[in-house]
Amino acid sequence: MRYLSKKNRAILREMVSTDFKVRYQGSLLGYLWSVLKPLFLFVILYVVFTYVFKVGKSIPHYPVYLLLGIVMWNFFTEATTVGASSVVSHGDLIRKISIPRYLVVIASSMSALINLSLSLVVVVVIALFNGLRPELSWLAVPFILLELFALALAVAFILSAAYVKYRDISYIWEIILQAGFYASAILFPLQLVPVQYQKWFFLNPIVQMVQDARYFGVTHDSVTFWSKIVMPYALYPFVVIAVVAGVAKVYFKKQAKFFAENI
Amino acid sequence: MKQAKSEVAVAVRDIHKEFVLPQHKRASVKQAFVNIVSRNGKVIQKVLDGVDFEVHKGDFFGIVGRNGSGKSTLLKILAGVYTPTTGEVRLNGGLTPFIELGVGFNPELSGRDNVFLNGALLGFSRKEMEAMYDEIVDFAELGPFMDQKLKNYSSGMQVRLAFSIAIKAHSEILIFDEVLAVGDEAFQRKCLDVFEQYKANGQTVILVTHDMETVKQFCNRAMLLSEGKIVEVGNPQKVAREYSRLNQEEIDGASDKKNLQAQLIGLKARIMGADKKPRTSFTVGEELLVGTSWQKRPELDSIVVNIYKRSGEHVTGFKTKTDGLLLRENDNVVVVRVKLDLSPGKYYLLIQSLTEQDEEVETIIEGPEFTVKMQDNMKWAGLVNLPHSWTRQ
Numbered sequence: 039m040r041y042l043s044k045k046n047r048a049i050l051r052e053m054v055s056t057d058f059k060v061r062y063q064g065s066l067l068g069y070l071w072s073v074l075k076p077l078f079l080f081v082i083l084y085v086v087f088t089y090v091f092k093v094g095k096s097i098p099h100y101p102v103y104l105l106l107g108i109v110m111w112n113f114f115t116e117a118t119t120v121g122a123s124s125v126v127s128h129g130d131l132i133r134k135i136s137i138p139r140y141l142v143v144i145a146s147s148m149s150a151l152i153n154l155s156l157s158l159v160v161v162v163v164i165a166l167f168n169g170l171r172p173e174l175s176w177l178a179v180p181f182i183l184l185e186l187f188a189l190a191l192a193v194a195f196i197l198s199a200a201y202v203k204y205r206d207i208s209y210i211w212e213i214i215l216q217a218g219f220y221a222s223a224i225l226f227p228l229q230l231v232p233v234q235y236q237k238w239f240f241l242n243p244i245v246q247m248v249q250d251a252r253y254f255g256v257t258h259d260s261v262t263f264w265s266k267i268v269m270p271y272a273l274y275p276f277v278v279i280a281v282v283a284g285v286a287k288v289y290f291k292k293q294a295k296f297f298a299e300n301i
Numbered sequence: 302m303k304q305a306k307s308e309v310a311v312a313v314r315d316i317h318k319e320f321v322l323p324q325h326k327r328a329s330v331k332q333a334f335v336n337i338v339s340r341n342g343k344v345i346q347k348v349l350d351g352v353d354f355e356v357h358k359g360d361f362f363g364i365v366g367r368n369g370s371g372k373s374t375l376l377k378i379l380a381g382v383y384t385p386t387t388g389e390v391r392l393n394g395g396l397t398p399f400i401e402l403g404v405g406f407n408p409e410l411s412g413r414d415n416v417f418l419n420g421a422l423l424g425f426s427r428k429e430m431e432a433m434y435d436e437i438v439d440f441a442e443l444g445p446f447m448d449q450k451l452k453n454y455s456s457g458m459q460v461r462l463a464f465s466i467a468i469k470a471h472s473e474i475l476i477f478d479e480v481l482a483v484g485d486e487a488f489q490r491k492c493l494d495v496f497e498q499y500k501a502n503g504q505t506v507i508l509v510t511h512d513m514e515t516v517k518q519f520c521n522r523a524m525l526l527s528e529g530k531i532v533e534v535g536n537p538q539k540v541a542r543e544y545s546r547l548n549q550e551e552i553d554g555a556s557d558k559k560n561l562q563a564q565l566i567g568l569k570a571r572i573m574g575a576d577k578k579p580r581t582s583f584t585v586g587e588e589l590l591v592g593t594s595w596q597k598r599p600e601l602d603s604i605v606v607n608i609y610k611r612s613g614e615h616v617t618g619f620k621t622k623t624d625g626l627l628l629r630e631n632d633n634v635v636v637v638r639v640k641l642d643l644s645p646g647k648y649y650l651l652i653q654s655l656t657e658q659d660e661e662v663e664t665i666i667e668g669p670e671f672t673v674k675m676q677d678n679m680k681w682a683g684l685v686n687l688p689h690s691w692t693r694q
Contacts, residue, residue: 045424052421060409134400135422136381295384298377299320 049137053145058152072156076112080105083225093226096259100227102165103256107224107248109157110183114190114244115215117150121194122201122211129301139294143198147191154183170256178254186247189279195286199293202300222248228261237266243275309393310474310505311356311379316388318349318374318529348374349385350529356474356522358393359503361496363516363537365544366526375526376400376478376509394473394505397423401478403463408452412443412462415451419466433469441465460488468495475499476507486645486675493518513541548667567596568663570606570652572671575638581669583641585676586686593652594634595663601628602657606637611647611670616685620655642686645675 042050062068084101087093094100124146131137201207219225222244228236239245240263252260264272322344348371356362366372377383379390380398405422406415416437420430438444441461443454451459496519499506510516516523516537523540525533525547533543573590574580583589593604603622609615619637621628626635650668653661 044426045421048421048426051427052418056407056410056414056418059414060407063409131405131422133377133382134380134404135398137422298382 046138046141049141050145050148053141054148054152057145057149061149069156072153073160076105076109076157077160079112080108083108087225091226093230096229097227098257098259099165099168099170102161102168102170103227103252103260104225105161105164106252106255107222109154109161110186110248110251111219111222111224111244112157113150113154113183114186115219116153117147117187117190118193118197119208119211119215120146120150121190122197122208124194125198125202125297126301132301133298139297140195140290143194143290144191147187147194150190151187165256175254179251182247182251182254185275185279186244189243189247189282192279192283192286195290196282199290199297202293202297218242218244221245224248227259229259236261240266240274243278246275308358309355309391310358310360311393311396311507312391313352313354313375313379314389314391316349316352316375316378316385316390317347318371318378318383319386320346320348322346348529349378352388352526352529352531354524354531354534356505356507358473358505360505360507360522361500361520362505362507363520363523363540364507364509364526365511365513365516365523365540367511367547369528370526371529372509372526373478376476376507379476379507392474395424396474396476397470397472398476399467399470399478400476402467403459406451406459406463409450411450412447412454416447416462416466419463420469423466423470424472425469437462437465437469440468457485457488464488464491474505474507476509478509479511511544513544517541566598566601566654566663567594568652568654568665569594570650570665570668572650572669581671582674583671584674585641585643585645585679587641589639589641589671590636591639591650591652592634592636595654596633598628598633600656601654601662603628603655604635605653605655607651607653608639608643609649609651611649616643616648641673642681643673644684645673647672 058069062071065071067074080101084094084104087104088095088100094104097103121143124142125132125139128142131142132139197207197211221239221242223231223239228239228245228249231239246263249260249262253262263275267274352371352375364372364375374383376398377400378385380396380400382398382400403415403419405418407418410418413434416434417427417430421427438447441458441464443458443462446454446458454462493515496506496508496515498504500519506519508515508520520537522535523537524531524535525540525543527547532547533540570591570593571579572581573592574583575588575590577590591606593606595601603620605618605620607615607618619639621635628635647670649670650665652665652668654663656662
């Protein structure tokens, strides 16, 4: 494949490992923070939503249900925000050598992917503690994560190219993510929403992914998109990804020619 | 012609490059550049205007021009970093550009990790890098330091490491941009040795520089750019001559402009040794004399002699008035005596003549140059040797 030739793989590998080595420079716990950060966020939210708001009682294995959602959302957040600034933050490379520009975006998403894998280890451990046992249906989860990765990468490509010209992008995207977090039913079970409104949540394709991952990985009490919608419409999330990816390809390719002079 | 028959390595076809200037930059840039046009409400700066040339296999091709002539833009287009507005570049073979040595170097990584990172960015696979890692470290003479973080390296060590990786590049075409401008004399010597080797091996090299000596010494062909156009291409000697003529014009032009506000006073400067004989080469610690003369002196109140490093740093400056020398009515020459406790390298003078209100009457922007050479028993390190004394307490 031209996109991941030997040369490009070598560059990717070095960029990702640099990123990983540099990230926790000077911190005592180092890489452990990749795991600790989502864990602490999870503990806080778990306490708030089981003891204060008491929304989790209706869902079996709610801690795992909650954590899986958070981990997936964090991955999307990290991949898109770090991805958005990837071209600008690698300005020194882009202005001096002609490596394929898409490599810096892919490298940043790879770092997010590594963090996701580490976080998933925590999820599995907590799942086992919580009394869940490995099932065949778990095998569906990696495919859903792949779907999430595809969407995150496509969004990152668009944002990174736009960010070169419009630095407002990072603030706007931050706000969208904040709103998206609550609109994605990460914290509360979708059942708590009146039935006639539930399907509107699925306008956000991430909700389909999170709910499906919960369905196959945690509990069948997770409200899924395909249980709400009939066939041709159930493909909606994939159509969204395809469209975003298409826009990303055209827009990034067009803008990439001028990155060096616009950064 | 011999070259016309050989194979073309790089063909540049009628390249134009325009930059759309952002709103806030316009006012300041307008004053600095001439090629500014307005189109569809956008302010556009033409940096390259129909550049068309060929580099043949085995050429050592020099690209020269003053700052702002478009040579860096051209280099970035050749390197594939910029996309030309119109026109195209055709490459016959792989190309590795060195716009800067040590691209991607990360101060937080060890020397070792940086070798692999930089290597990957130059197009080497992990395997190739592992195979030549030891050679790189040996050549850089940094064996004991490879596990230390790059931020703990001196700038000289960083350059050595970067250079040692760079010379491993084996692309058919190599481009260097002012590599000689960094680093000390020993490093420059090393660079020149490598250039010798490239020349001997028939490696195709494109060199962007404003050091005419290097061009004359190595290049078999050269090209002079001015305001985005080719002024001269071909014989390096001729290009060098044309370059200095252009420089002279520029200086005269700058003086002409000043002349609109103030009268030209015929400011001249020359460099002499302690024996008052003209010379341009000195040893560290020797004395140098700068004689500044003028013919007429309306409003002239003081003379300033500035010493600049060739790489652009302002080393020092002396002003007659501040040093207690008040110019008299019939003075027309002043001489300043300087002890050159300066690091080895190339320097040039910038001479200003000022009114009582410190307004410039006339300025020699790129005055005479001089070279400071290493002394065998140099007893200090760094850029300058400052007057100092020790006491015990």
